[in-house]
Amino acid sequence: MEKVLMKGNEALAEAAMRAGCKCFFGYPITPQTEISAYLAKNMAKRGGVFLQAESEIAAINMVLGAAASGVRAMTSSSGPGISLKSEGVSYIAGSDLPCVIVNVQRGGPGLGGIQPSQSDYWQATRALGHGDFQMVVYAPASVQETIDMTYLAFDTADRFRMPVMILSDGLLGQMMEPVVFPQIEVKIPEKPWACCGHKNKRPHNIINSLYLQPDELENSVNERFKRYEIVKRECPAAESSFCEDAEIVVCAFGAAARIAKSAVNTAREKGIKVGLFRPQTLYPFPVELIEKACRKAKIVLSVEMNKGQMVDDIRLALNCRLPVEFFGRHGGNIPTVKEVSAQIESISERIK
Amino acid sequence: MITIDFERCKGCALCTEVCPKNIIAIQERKHNAKGYYTAECVDNEKCISCAMCGIICPDFAIKVER
Amino acid sequence: MSVVFEKPNALCDVSMHYCPGCTHGIIHRMVAEVIDETGICGNTVGICPVGCSVMAYDYFNCDMIEAPHGRAPAVATGVKRANPDTVVFTYQGDGDLAAIGTCEIVHAAARGENITVIFVNNTIYGMTGGQMAPTTIPGQITQTTPYGRDPKVQGFPLKVCEMLSEVDGVALAQRVAVDSVAHIKEAKKAIRKAFDNQICRRGFSIVEVLSTCPTNWGMTPSEAMERVRTEMIPYFPLGVYKDAVVWEDKTKG
Numbered sequence: 001m002e003k004v005l006m007k008g009n010e011a012l013a014e015a016a017m018r019a020g021c022k023c024f025f026g027y028p029i030t031p032q033t034e035i036s037a038y039l040a041k042n043m044a045k046r047g048g049v050f051l052q053a054e055s056e057i058a059a060i061n062m063v064l065g066a067a068a069s070g071v072r073a074m075t076s077s078s079g080p081g082i083s084l085k086s087e088g089v090s091y092i093a094g095s096d097l098p099c100v101i102v103n104v105q106r107g108g109p110g111l112g113g114i115q116p117s118q119s120d121y122w123q124a125t126r127a128l129g130h131g132d133f134q135m136v137v138y139a140p141a142s143v144q145e146t147i148d149m150t151y152l153a154f155d156t157a158d159r160f161r162m163p164v165m166i167l168s169d170g171l172l173g174q175m176m177e178p179v180v181f182p183q184i185e186v187k188i189p190e191k192p193w194a195c196c197g198h199k200n201k202r203p204h205n206i207i208n209s210l211y212l213q214p215d216e217l218e219n220s221v222n223e224r225f226k227r228y229e230i231v232k233r234e235c236p237a238a239e240s241s242f243c244e245d246a247e248i249v250v251c252a253f254g255a256a257a258r259i260a261k262s263a264v265n266t267a268r269e270k271g272i273k274v275g276l277f278r279p280q281t282l283y284p285f286p287v288e289l290i291e292k293a294c295r296k297a298k299i300v301l302s303v304e305m306n307k308g309q310m311v312d313d314i315r316l317a318l319n320c321r322l323p324v325e326f327f328g329r330h331g332g333n334i335p336t337v338k339e340v341s342a343q344i345e346s347i348s349e350r351i352k
Numbered sequence: 353m354i355t356i357d358f359e360r361c362k363g364c365a366l367c368t369e370v371c372p373k374n375i376i377a378i379q380e381r382k383h384n385a386k387g388y389y390t391a392e393c394v395d396n397e398k399c400i401s402c403a404m405c406g407i408i409c410p411d412f413a414i415k416v417e418r
Numbered sequence: 419m420s421v422v423f424e425k426p427n428a429l430c431d432v433s434m435h436y437c438p439g440c441t442h443g444i445i446h447r448m449v450a451e452v453i454d455e456t457g458i459c460g461n462t463v464g465i466c467p468v469g470c471s472v473m474a475y476d477y478f479n480c481d482m483i484e485a486p487h488g489r490a491p492a493v494a495t496g497v498k499r500a501n502p503d504t505v506v507f508t509y510q511g512d513g514d515l516a517a518i519g520t521c522e523i524v525h526a527a528a529r530g531e532n533i534t535v536i537f538v539n540n541t542i543y544g545m546t547g548g549q550m551a552p553t554t555i556p557g558q559i560t561q562t563t564p565y566g567r568d569p570k571v572q573g574f575p576l577k578v579c580e581m582l583s584e585v586d587g588v589a590l591a592q593r594v595a596v597d598s599v600a601h602i603k604e605a606k607k608a609i610r611k612a613f614d615n616q617i618c619r620r621g622f623s624i625v626e627v628l629s630t631c632p633t634n635w636g637m638t639p640s641e642a643m644e645r646v647r648t649e650m651i652p653y654f655p656l657g658v659y660k661d662a663v664v665w666e667d668k669t670k671g
Contacts, residue, residue, distance in 0.1 A: 353419075359433065360433050362437075362438035362439070363438060364438040364439030364632075364639040365439075365638075365639060365640065366439060366639050366640065366643070369640055370598075370599055386433075388438065401422045403422050403423035404599045406422075406423035406424075407423070407444075407599050407602050407603070408444065408598075408599055408602065409443070409444075410436065410439060410440055410441055410442065410443030410444050411433070411434060411436075411443050412424075412425040412426075412429065412443065412447050414423070415421065415423065415424040415425075416421070416422040416423035416424070417419045417420065417421050417422060418419065418420055418422050
């Protein structure tokens with residue numbers, strides 16, 4: 001298979017088309033704009049739809065419409081735009097519609113900055129919109145993984161009829177790496193629930209998130225949470241390295257995991273028993289996998305590009321059995337290998 | 353002639369006002385399941401099937417035949 | 419005996435939740451009649467708003483999607499772009515279309531989105547109990563303008579057809595009313611034209627229907643119809659504000 005050098009955002013856009021994404025609706029925002037630009041150039045040529053919406057709110061609702069009519073649809077944005085999409089995402093979840101939402105994270109809150117960040121972890125995993133619902137959240141750490149997870153995101157969305165987020169960041173979106181596009185035959189499931197005209201052959205379909213009777217609403221949410229149980233059983237993914245004998249487990253996702261990996265390698269060379277645990281899904285958080293990775297651990301260090309968000313999930317996953325420390329840079333700053341190494345070495349001294 | 357769906361009618365009386373023959377009235381003998389006193393045709397013989405009542409009826413409760 | 423008039427097939431055989439005398443039912447029926455006449459029920463997708471007509475998905479016999487408040491034109495855009503052969507209509511109230519959804523309606527119109535918009539203007543928020551709408555007439559008393567709408571404080575109403583008639587993507591912008599049988603017949607023709615435009619791919623069509631809200635106006639259905647004539651039509655004049663072909667139909671000669 002041919003290797004090509006591609007920018008993260010463009011690779012994601014290409015992967016989306018190959019994964020059968022028929023419609024893309026978006027609104028320009030740094031640092032995700034290359035996704036829109038790439039799709040604007042290529043989508044129509046390959047029989048798809050690219051449309052620049054008047055707002056993020058309109059874009060996510062166009063996704064709602066396209067998804068409701070039975071096609072694979074996607075939107076992408078960055079923090080401030082994702083906040084605007086939250087209304088639509090809640091309706092999409094409440095209407096059991098599949099779609100893919102990309103967040104190429106930048107620093108927040110507010111307008112924040114345009115440099116890479118991971119400060120939307122809470123937003124993605126906890127509260128992207130009102131009401132009881134979840135999205136599957138994939139966290140790639142390389143351009144290749146961005147591609148692989150894009151295919152996966154569309155399949156997962158269709159399978160569970162729910163929104164799926166790819167939580168990228170400005171670093172992964174802007175960097176170039178050699179990649180291979182997998183030769184997979186894309187299978188899009190039948191969608192008998194879709195609103196695309198009943199052709200006088202079936203009763204009319206209704207896509208809706210309104211249930212005025214409390215019992216009906218409770219039942220619909222319960223039904224959705226039953227699906228989340230399957231998601232929690234089948235979807236968690238993570239990569240562990242050097243965790244078998246690790247007394248210190250460094251936990252990091254996405255771009256931060258790339259830096260953490262170098263720091264762990266450096267520390268190993270110095271004889272420190274340290275491992276790296278990298279969640280690939282943030283919802284569902286890989287609870288069992290982190291438990292396994294921390295079997296010999298005395299302490300966990302979460303390295304993030306924010307003020308400490310995933311660290312909550314690590315503590316919950318480990319039931320506070322182990323001390324969990326945090327190191328992070330934010331505001332668009334990326335932690336250096338030296339900084340992370342210093343943290344590992346300091347912890348190593350303390351636990352001796 | 354017209355047929356008024358007893359359960360569908362909400363007694364808004366719009367039909368009684370547009371009928372050129374003044375043959376529709378709200379009856380107050382019996383209310384329907386929703387609790388409304390409904391419209392009724394008092395003299396179907398006089399109906400000219402103009403369908404004005406059906407056209408103004410917000411609840412499509414009126415069927416007009418000729 | 420032959421049937422002169424009855425419920426159209428594109429409406430489900432259910433009783434609607436609207437208040438007695440509310441003209442939503444008349445407008446629903448006209449839309450359904452047009453769907454029947456043009457034989458498009460199996461190919462139509464309707465988009466419901468948030469507001470009194472939110473449950474229109476239970477009343478129309480075609481596929482139906484319930485949109486977030488004001489976003490129906492964006493949802494319709496998604497459906498139409500994904501499946502250009504479907505006939506897509508939105509059914510929106512004044513709060514939905516002219517307040518929270520102003521951005522979406524203006525830009526759907528500007529794109530010449532080939533959809534049909536039924537805009538129900540009754541100058542009040544009905545579902546939430548009678549608050550000021552973007553189309554509430556100066557002086558009109560509502561729950562949130564208890565002393566009457568004062569343009570110095572609450573500003574002026576939006577005249578949607580007038581505004582959209584200046585937008586290049588609009589094929590049809592027409593205001594009609596349902597206060598009398600004659601006006602209803604005119605309204606029906608306008609709705610038919612708005613669907614025909616879409617079927618012939620002529621561009622964005624909007625029909626604004628001046629409607630009533632007897633409950634929140636505090637009037638009998640008959641008084642409410644009278645208010646449409648005496649207060650609403652003078653402020654929102656009926657008529658065709660734009661009638662043009664935005665896109666030439668390439669599929670037909």
